[in-house]
Amino acid sequence: MEKAIIALAAALAVGIPAIATAYAQARIGSVGAGTIAEKPETAGIIIILEAIPETMVILGFVVAVMLILQFA
């Protein structure tokens, strides 16, 4: 039971930031595509902006690994 709760906590630690990241990237992506269509030279900046929210998942992953290593 305890292991199941730890696994659930680890899954939530990755899952919730993943949903938030997906939401943020979808919004940035749609706006970015419009920007690139009008100004192709902004492609580099848009890729950077698109990549920024990913850090949330990475931090979630760190928390998940720590949970598993500490308690499992």
Add this chain to the structure above:
Amino acid sequence: MIRNMVNMNLMGLVSDRPLIIESLHDLGVLHLHEEPAEIVPPETASDLKILRGKALGLLEALEWTDWGSVSAKNIEEKRSALSLVNGPVIESIRESLDSFSTRLTDQKSQKADLEGQINSIKSALRTLSHFGTFLKENLAKGSDLSLWWIQRTSPADLVAKTQKKIREKDPLGLSETINYHSALTSGGEAVAAISVNHEFRGEAKAVFTENDCLPWLLPGEFEGMRVDEAMPMMEHALRDIPRRIEEIDRNFMKTRNLWGPKIGALYFLLDEKIEEIMIEMGSETTGEIFRIDGWVPLDEKKRFMGIMGGHFKGRVLIRWREPLPEEWGKVPTALKNHSYFRPFELFLKLMPVISYRGLDPTVLIGVFFPLFSGCMIGDIGYGIIILALALWLKGMKNRPLLSDVGSIFSFTAAWSIFWGVAFGEFFGDLGHRLFHLQPVWLERSQTVLPVMVFTVSLGFAHVLLGFVMGMIQGIRTGHRRIWMERLGNILVLAALLSAMIVVKGWLPKQLFSMTATLLVLGLALLMAGGGMGGLVESLGSIGNILSYMRIAAIGLSSAILAMVATSIVDSLGVSFVGVFMALTIHLLNFVLAVTGSGLHSARLQYVEFLGKFYSGGGTQYKPFSRRKPELWKKR
């Protein structure tokens, strides 16, 4: 590295101007201070622009885009013919282009006519197919046959009205009655075929015309013929016309292959000539002297002097000077890197042009990008496939972009193999199963923590390097606040590192005071350099370092998916389905590994590394040079 530039100021005689400009064009190293202004051009330039437009129009009509096939020989031939551009030469080019254009238009309209004919004949035959038996029977009787488009009235009503009219003329009704058949075409319109005795032809026609019906006619050259005579001829035409179209297409292809490169070469030369004239017009002229200003890479100065001095000995005055600090924003940026690292300049093309006084990160990207992406893939088998792909792409010399991507892939492949050996992975655990391959360092799918620590350490070093570069950049450009802020960040990170080491007990506790000193000094510099914003950025840099954990995370997912692919064979056995499923999952994993590792590694370069020091706002170095067909992109 960024090439050093020097300002060149050339003064010469107006009489020598066309020759001097041609020599500068041949040299191809001078970046003019300003793009030639679109001033009202002289008559010649205006005529040449019209010719250039005509040439481009012809190339588009020929559907020719193979700019790489314009040979140097073609260009040289035309260049010697165009060395003297005057009225008769322009007139002769215009006549040739116009005559070519007329012939091409004729050919195209001939093809369009034939295609139109095919469509009309097909449509007519489709309509007539509804009346096959009716036409046959009534033609055999020798009746008059006509076909009509029916709009509003029903065919039965029209036939009744016609019969009434016929009875008025022939009250005894001795003649045979009227026959009809109607059908709907594929377009949804109603067509009716009417058969009457020849003597009542006029009555039938009058009734149908009065009721807004239009005669259905055979297409083009068959109009007015008897339907039974026209049908076999139309079927013959349907077989013959595609042959004629094919012949026109063959001629068109031949014309395109023969004339495309020639007109392409003409287009290049006209474009060059117009540029030369515009520069001539834009040069500053005082009496008999003209002046041209621009930037030349320092490493080209000697060659420049050698050629210009040799051609115009004593007739030109060239002065050189270093760029002044207030000119740094205007000096064009030209990169020069070792051939191994040159492909990585591709990464900078997605960024604003680096400023002249900025630091070129190409070499560092060339070191870290493949290292990170290779660490994410970390598989000998995948590395070998990427290497094969890289060699194939590198072979595409006529497509520089793909060739560069191939070079980048080859570095990634080398690092993938290196990390694959370290993690003991060959298509996941297949290497272990088949040849008892053992990891040199550790098995990352089992031992996650050391890989995570390693990637964060890698991130620490990379981010720290970014701050060092930023500090150097600040010192070079004389921006005190920038270098202070970057130095502050470096000290704060160093304090964090030393604190961790002291806490771990690897260093004596007495050194904690040094950590505190570093932290206080770092925070003071941060406040002095960037105020509160500097402090916030310092916290952000810790997030940046943790972001490198993605290398471990993506690598772990790739390793586990590869193991899952191989273990499918355990579940399904060494059967066709088992092997097929395993290969499919490996393929999916390979695609994810290559794209994912490339994107995430690029992101680490762009966001975490370049963000610390990269400064855009530069001007791209665009030398006044001859067109290179292989690099030509249609504007």
